[in-house]
Amino acid sequence: MKIQELSVDLETYSDVDIAKCGVYKYAESDNFEILLFGVSVDGGDVVVYDLACGDTIPKEIMDALTDDTVTKWAFNASFERICISNWLKKHYPDKFKGYSIPEDPASKYLDPASWKCTMIWSAYMGLPLSLEGVGAVLKLQDQKMKEGKDLIRYFCSPCKATKVNGGRTRNLPEHAPDKWETFKTYNKRDVDVEMAIKQKLSRFPVPDFVWDEYHLDQKINDRGIMLDMAVVENAIAFDEKSKASLMVAMQNITNLDNPNSVVQMKQWLSENGIEAESLGKKDVAVMIKDTTGDVADALKLRLQLAKSSVKKYQAMQNAVCNDGRAHGMFQFYGANRSGRWAGRLIQLQNLPQNHLPDLADAREIVRTGDYDMLQLLYDDIPDTLSQLIRTAFIAKPGYKFIVSDYSAIEARVLSHLAGETWRSEVFAKGEDIYCASASQMFGVPVEKHGINSHLRQKGKIAELALGYGGSVGALKSMGALEMGLTEDELQPLVDSWRNANPNITAFWWAVDAAVKEAVTMRTTTEVGNIRFIYKSAMLFIELPSGRRLAYVKPKLGENQFGGTSVTYEGVGSTKKWERIESYGPKFVENIVQAVSRDLLCFAMRNLSHCFICGHVHDELIIECREDASVESISSVMGRTPDWMPDILIRGDGYDTKFYKKD
Incomplete structure (x- = not known):
């Protein structure tokens, strides 16, 4: 048989x-x-x-x-x-x-x-x-x-x-x-x-379609992505050389045996009139602004020494296989609250951005091993090597990368689900959401390089920090104070954003009420085309795609503020199985990220005939022949699925011989 x-x-x-x-x-x-x-x-x-x-x-x-x-x-x-x-x-x-x-x-x-x-x-x-x-x-x-x-x-x-x-x-x-x-x-x-x-x-x-997504994920992991090992190995050697010279420079300034030692460095700073509670990167960056002379120079050198770019290059060296490619970099369903992927080995989801105007030139200097030239042209070698990490991923000979991503995907999904029509109109016209948000918040026109342009930054940080119920703390975590905003401006900024987005704010609490009702009454509730289902001691959130998010043993309890919230069992921030507290805006974050993930999966399936070799939340990296068209790939990215036909999404792309953030 x-x-x-x-x-x-x-x-x-x-x-x-x-x-x-x-x-x-x-x-x-x-x-x-x-x-x-x-x-x-x-x-x-x-x-x-x-x-x-x-x-x-x-x-x-x-x-x-x-x-x-x-x-x-x-x-x-x-x-x-x-x-x-x-x-x-x-x-x-x-x-x-x-x-x-x-x-x-x-x-x-x-x-x-x-x-x-x-x-x-x-x-x-x-x-x-x-x-x-x-x-x-x-x-x-x-x-x-x-x-x-x-x-x-x-x-x-x-x-x-x-x-x-x-x-x-x-x-x-x-x-x-x-x-x-x-x-x-x-x-x-x-x-x-x-x-x-x-x-x-x-x-x-x-569901069968999720198994199909898993099989596509396995093909992408099997395919892998090529590494330029000359860049990788020279970057590691350059980093070692640079760190040695930075250490000598710090020793010359401080006369310390080991200026990398937190204890020794704090003592030296104290002797120079600065009491430092922490020598974390953010704290050192703040201290530099308030110091001059040798102290400022020593702190700048410490920041350069703290750059951990070499770890990514070492991870590449560890992972590269006999075919010159890194395989197995994506964990399907690694984030089980949304079903998004998690990074493995080199962690493509967590790479520094690149802002060097002459990126290709800097890359070539490292690739050819010319340390003296790099030292001559670039003041901060660790930062330069950090910005070049992405460029170590290359297309195989005779091929190129087409990198295509969704523009502001989470903002688009959130606006669509909540019915915040003014935002959807901004996306339909191809306008800047940060300018439009600032304009809506402050009641004046805002242009990126024109009238009231100074307000765009406030619109941007509000968009990034406040979409999922965030308040003053979220703005601070996003670096609002470092960007020049004052403490007094933060709460008014929260209020302005919420007033400008009443449907999103209402959506948070509609979801909160629907979850509580489903759990309390052990029933099924709906908000728009999202369903909340209680079944067999599980809460399921059914997305427009038909995929479900699962929450184990949900129940109502008292939160830290004395109010009622839903808790469930899951792997928490401690990486242990524990009871986790949640509420409407947090469930909305799960939903929006999950729908964004499903849209990317839809694009991946439509482009499965191509050699997809990497992806990051809203972006696909495709290895293709030289004559492949960016426009055709991006147009496929812009297609909408039957389960959300009127969502406004757009694929933006570029081609390149090495990976970068365009």
Whole structure:
């Protein structure tokens, strides 16, 4: 009888650090191997094949691994799929079957279309992203074995050579037979737990279109993005040289042994008449404004030393694979409150912006390794290297990048959902939302480089800080005081923005009331085309796309101000499972970011025939041939889905040989 479904879990060995380098580099190591292969066929008993001790996987299971009609399940399935891809190519090349066209780097891996992931299912339900965490929250009868971490450390990574272990650099089954038997039990238990998660969540299936999005995400991770390793390696060397000279310059000014030491630096500042509570970047920047001479010079040097740009270059060096590309940089559903992606390894979502007018020239100086020229032309080498981080991502030879993004996507979605028509008219005319917002707030015309232009900055910071119920604290967090606004201006700015956007303000509290009613009455409520559903101790927010956001065990409680708010269980700011407090504007933020994400997904599906190799919230990076048109890509970005046909969105794009913020 033909196999319909496999549930798989692997235990593997590699000399590559997976935490630093990712699974793609981990699995392509010459020393990579699969030790244990735990599998259940069609929901049957789990069998562990001990490959390290000579077991072989039966032919019917081998065939099922490359049969696209057989569904393969795993927790964090990308690990299993990439490991099995490399293992097949190495040991059973005749069995391996890739996908896509040969020009596509994604063709080196098994097709993700027949793989499904219980970690993604858990994330869709608002649960943790770890097998142990999900098992604990769901109170499964069988839990992940706690001995696992020690066993993985013992068998799956190189060990330090000592006299006691006879100088070996790897632990094999024969070195600890009892531990090995426990390891096999651990492998079996993981498959059992994964299957129990599927069973427990079976009442809440993930929609097929979300699985389609996951499969597209896997293709993008498989494709990867090329790195210019000359830029990366020279940047690391330049940073080291620069830091050494900056340290000498600081020592000459301060006469300190280690001017990087917070204790020593605070003492030196105290001796020079400045009592510093903190030497954080923001605090040092403020101090520089109030100081002169040696103190100001020393603080400026400290700021340069604090630039952490080299860490991104080191992450690139760690992640780059044999094909010169970084793979696996995007975690699907990494932010389970909205379903947005999270960054992994190099963290494309968190790169410094570039403002150098001669970016290409600076990049070329670093690429060719001319440190003296860089030092001659640029005062602040750490800042220059920081601005060049994006440019280390390059299109492969004969290709270019087209980078296309949505203009002000969250502001557009929020305006559309709340029915704030004056804002939608601004977007329809292609006008500047910051100027329009300032004009609406202060009742005067505002032009970017014309009349009342000084008010645009107030409009901008209000737009960025206040759309989700933010107040004075949000303005401060956005840097309002550093931009020159005074304390006295902040509350009036909040009031002006809210008065100018009454429908958005009303939308916050309509959502707040709908959530409370759904949870209290255990019913379904609606605000516009957003539905709030209470079912089986879960709150679901159904978006226009049909996708649902999930909140575990919601209930009403008293908030810190003595009012009533909704709380639910989730992974909080402490990274632990805890009860989280929320309210209308916060739910609106989740909804707006989730809808913005769904619009980007719609564009990704429409452009799936292209080589998408990266994306950041509102932006796609596409590797394409030289004759590809920016206009055609941007026009596809501007298409609207059936579920929100009248949203005003616009794709803006440019082409480039290296990634940058245009």
